[in-house]
Every structure is written in structure tokens, then in C-alpha cells.
Amino acid sequence: MEITYGHRIMSDDDPYIEIAQGVNQIVADAGNPGMTPVDLLPFLKYLPAWFPGAWFIRVARDAQPMIAKFRNYPYNEVKRQMADGTAKVSFLSMHLEELARQGKQTPEDINAVKVAAFQLFGAGGDTASGPNTCLLNTSKTLGQTFSALLTFILAMLHHPEIQKKAQEEIDKVVGNDRLVDFSDRDALPYINCVLWEAIRWHQAAPLGVPRRAMSDDVYKGMFIPKGSMIVANMRAITLEENVYAEPHKFCPERYLPKPAGNSEPFPTFTFGHGRRICPGRFLAENSLWIAAASILSAFNISRARDSKGKEIVPKLEFVNALISHPKPFQCEIRPRFERTASLVHNAVHDDSLDAEARNILAD
Template identity: 30%
Template sequence: MPTTRQWLGLAALCKEYGDIIHLRTPGKDFIVLGSAAAVSEVLEKRTANSSDRLIGPIVELSGSDWALGLLPYGQRWRDYRRALWQHFHPGAIVKYRPAQESFAPLFLKKLLDKPEGYMDHIRFVFSATLLKIVYGIDIDDDDLEIVRNIREAVEGISECFVPGKFIVDYIPILRYIPEWFPGAGFQKKCVIWRMKQEILKNVPFEQRNTSLCKSEYVMASCTTVVDQLLAGVTKRDELDDAPYWDELVKSIAAVVYEGERAIQSVATMQSTLLAMSLYPEVQQKAQAELDRVVGPGCLPNFADLDSLVYIRAIVKESIRWHTVTPLGIPHRTVEDDFFRGYFVPAGSVIIANSWACMRDPNVYKDPEEFCPDRFIRDGRLDPDVLDPATIIFGSGRRQSMLFLSVASTLHVFNISAPLDNDGNAIRIEPCMSDGALSYLEDCRCTVKLRSPEAAALVEREIAAMRYPPCS
């Protein structure tokens, strides 16, 4: 079992032995799926037997066992899924679009004032948008204690997603050794993680529908996810089990926030900017489409979604090119099963190597290249090309946020390579970090205005947001 950048080692094994392999480690059977076809057959067509989750000692010790991705299959899991579907199915997410659109000018203004801080600005726009949509909390700065604590909690959860990373998962009795015992460093980490998990679930919930802004910007209002969940709970007959439903609401809200922000959106946006600096011809085609469809006097919005085909293809290619969750979320079989003639024991851990699926040359020609055109045919998105979101646990709501961020950024700014002290361009080689959530280790680039008119457009949009609104 590879211990670092596991997706690479597992992909090499699948290349040698086939797209389904079995690994046995102390106390566990691992079934590795190395192709989109195998992932679909096991995780989509056999959901009754493959929807359980791997709940190891480290998950419980860290306090991460409330997260949907680590929740065992059962009634609580079904309640989670039902509530999420009610408020985030394709027809429901439209109501969050005004809130999403209202943060785009503020994001662009931050880029305009301090382009070198684009990494912080990316984190801000997704944090601010999701805090607004989920909790009704308004922020205008990402460097707030509530945001930092949430970020640290998410990082803790991400470490728990890596199967077999901690020795306690192989030798469960080690969960009882004290923190000071040699080799018990995981216990010290878990103490911090448990504290952060409680903050993630409780603090935003308690501060909902408040403003933490110092500036005077008017953001679009919306009915928050928490308000909708609480309204749904009060209509249930199970009110005698109120603590269960209150905890469920807190957990679902936290799942929506940390899942949207950490698993995909921030890292994918960062990789998109890097791709634009490495593939200037892609950026030029995107900006030509924006100029034609949107024009210089407006910012892109969701009304332009259907017409901005190339921008949507860039989002899909970004999700494919940099797989933020390279091994997905480990599943576990409930009962003994047979797959392609192979016996799969009950309790086997199923690992879907999403990274390998996205690098399959039989599915995506020249998979190492960033090529949005692979998703387009005759001026439309090609339905015959595998949508990366179906493998990487993406969704329409995540792609909609990315669409708006990518479109707005490219409409106003040019992205190019970073420069050294002598003004020479630096060639960045994409390299993914280790971990269940993988970020690009180096995604430096240069962000510059496309034109003075673009700066004036941003300033006009910002002026319209100030209170009282400008006439």
C-alpha cells in the first residue's frame, strides 16, 4: 500500500494488473478501482452494498464522524442525503444565484487593489459566498477568526480521509494509549481536531444571520440553508427527538460549507489560474467568448451561462486536470459480493482512484494537457464525453460557483506566468500535494488588468454596492 501520493502508486498497480485490484493489509481488504467503468459498476450500480463508509479509530478520535463523507450507511446517512437533495438539487440551487453574483464585484475589487494577493482573494470569495448562503453571515475579509478556525477544522477532516495513514487504524487498541506515549502523536493531533470540529459545527450556527463586515457593502439576501433546514425539522413528526434533528441541521450546514469550500472550489480555482498562465491560447479563446457574449460594459452573470460554452468547458477541464480528491471518499462493502467473477469480502474498503480515471487516455486524449475543447462538439458541450463531476463527486452547485468566478476573473484580468527578480517568466510545473485533499504545491502567476475600461467597470459595480446605493 503506497503511503504518499497513493493515487500514483495505485495507478501504477492498476496499469500492471488491471482496473480492479485487491490489496490486503493488517486487518483490512482494499479493493482499488482504477477506471471510470469500474467506479460506475461498483459505486453507482451496487449502491446498496457499497454505500457504507470506512469508520476507523482515527475518525472517531478526531471527532470527524459527523461528516457526511465519513458517515456509515444507515438512517442518519439517509436523513443527510434527503435534506441535501431537497435544498441542493438542480432546480433548488437557482435561488442562491443572486447571493453568489453579489460577491463577484467584491472579489474583483480585491484583485484590482492587490493582484498579488489573489490566493487570499480566492479563499475569500468562496468563504464569503458560502457563509452567506449557508448561515446568512456577511464578511468582507477572509482573515477572521471564524474563517481561520473553519479552515483548520477542514484540514483535520482531510487527513482522516486518507486510508491507512495512521497506525491506529491498523492496530485499533492503540486508541487507548495516552498522548505522552512514544508514537502517540496522533492523539495530540486529535485533541486539536476535536476542538476545531466543534467550532466548525457550532460557532457559525450560533452566529447565523449576523454581519462581521467593517465596510458598507450591500449583499443580496437569501433564505439560508440553515433557515430552510430548521423550517423542515419543525414540520416533522419526530419532534420528540429534537436533539437528533438539531445536531443534524448543524452537521448538514457544516458539511455544505466545508465540502464546497475545501474539497473543490478553492483548489480548482487556483489550478484554473495556473492553467491560464501555462496555456495562453486557452485564455485568449475564453476572453474572446466573454467579449462577444457579455461585452465590455457588464460583468458576466448566470444569465450568460448557456452562451458561455467555452468557459463552462474550462471549468470541467479544471476539475479533470487537477483532481482535488484524487482517491475520492473510501467506501466499504456491507456484504460479501462478486464483481467480474472476483470475490469481494464484506467489510472491504473500496478506493476509487479518481485521479487515474481523469488521466485515462482511453477516455481523455492527451490527459496531461489542459484542453477544454475536448468537452465541446459543434459549439455545444459534448454529452458523449465523460463529465469529470460524475467521478469526482462534483455537482452543479460547485460548478456554478466556479463558472462565475472564472468568467468574472477572465473578463477583467489577464493571467500570465510569474516573474523572477529580473523580470523573466518562470515556468511552473504542476505538482499535487500529498493528502486526501490535494492542492497544487506551486500555483504562482501574475494577475494584471486587461484594460482601463475593465478597472472602471469594477469600480462602477462596487459603487452600486455601497450603502446608501449610489444614484
């Protein structure tokens, strides 16, 4: 939200959260791309909403006001802040400044920027909140970034020994007097392995974005006619036994060079292929890395306990949808050190980061 609109979420009743949750619910109701009747038979879009089985018409009709609100509300807020001179650096503000500089402020140009900002946030974000002993509510369709982060937390609950090893690496490199930053990344190879294993172990997007064959083709003797819809089975690729030994096992060491590991490749293909590869992959990977490294540096992730003090072992259950994410589970996330709370608080309220953010966006 801050990268896209320059808006920092400080409370659970923030209007941006309400809008985002509404849009996420719309995505969940719409189902997987290419899997609804209207995707296969486009003429069905002309059916009236009352027609039996035309649920997709009703979903599209009811979604329009919320989609429009998410496009326009942040845009209007950023425009107002720019006029007042209070706007923070963001994807939207920088593009609006560039359009103004080039004199390209047609309705089409403005709408393109609105949609791009909408997609940027929608691909990565969702919300969750709760006290130290929390139920991570993931009932709505989540962005892939957030889904991968929840999978990482779930993996740490099942593998406390991996969490301990990762924290030992951080303590050795960073210590406990500051938070992790990107300058530490090269010195934290195990953290990098933990992140990529969370991405591979349970791929957030089990089926790739549908593609269309632009011409007739033949693959392993199978004829693929022009216009065919092709969906990559990303889940099968991440669990390919010829590439990943014991693929269902969460094992960050698999990526380390031999003899410490098995020199298996990072699953970078999870961000797509070819010219349609995810344009936000570097932002997503960096966001995941800094989030996972910061959590491991500042907090201990442990299992919640029931009323009798017995540990609650969360089940490895996932929602299978366009974006697959863990079903709600309980855990405890507590500061590792006395200084952790103040370090995190100071980082959240540090507005001096805007200059660095501008440089990152400019690059």
C-alpha cells in the same frame, strides 16, 4: 461562507477565516480516510495519547475544541441575527426556520443542522489573499472547489492561448459593460469545456471516498469479501487513455462535438458514484463555473516577473493528500478594462442578491 451562514467575508482578519483555516489544518494533520492505523484496527482508539505511535489520538484530542467552535460559533451568530431580525438568507437560517415551523428543535435535530452546515462549507471552501502580484498560498488542505479553481488558474498560466480564446467568447456574448451571470452559460460552451478540463486534468480528490462492501462480491475474477474497504482510483479514471486522448494534455476542445472537438465525455464521475454521490455537486459545479467565467471576463491571468523582468513559469507541482491542490505559485491578476474594478466592487456590495439567493436555496 455566504451560502452556508449568510456571512460575507470582507477582510482577511475575519474570525470565520481563522476558524476555517484551523479546521483545514486539522484535516491535513488527520491524513487520508482509511489510511491511519485506527481505521484498520478500531480498538486502537482506546490507547492513551502518550502511547508511542498514537499520534492519531493526539490529533483527535487536540481537534475537538476547534471543531466544536466551527460548529457552534456560526450557529450562535445566525441564531442571534434571527432573533434581532438581521439574519440574511442562508442554508443554516432556512433550516432553523423549518425546524421551528415543524417543532423539531431537539438537540439531535439542531446538531444535525450544525454538522450539515459544517460539511457544506468544509467541502468547498478555504481562503487566499494577496495583492495583484500574488503568491497563492495553498499550504493547507483545501476544499475541492477551491483546489479546482487554483488548478484552473495554473492551467491559464501555462496556456495563455486558451485564456485568450475563452475571453474572446465572453467578449462576443457578454461584452465588457457587465459581469457574466448564469443566464450566459448556454451561450458560452467553450468556458464550460475549460472548467471541466480543469476538473479532469488534475482531479482534486485523487482517491474517491472509501466505501464498504455490504456483501460478498466478485469483480473480474477478484473476490471481494463483505466488509472490505474499497477506494476508487479517480486519478486513473480521469487519465484513462481509452476515454481521453492524450489525457495529460490540457485540452478543453476535447469535449466539443466533432469535427471541432472529439466529443469526449465530461468527467461528471469526479463527484462520485451511486447513492453516495456528492450531494453538493451541482452547487460545486455552478460555483466553479461562475468563478472561472467571472475571472476570465474581468481579469487577465499572467505570469509574474522576477527582479530582471523575466517571466516566472510556475511548475506543475501538486500536493498529494486527501485533497490535491497546486503547490504555492506566483502570478499576476489584473483588470482587463477600466470598468472592471467598479463592476466587481458593485457586485460584492450588492445586497439585493439576497432575494435571488433565497430562490436558489429553496429550489
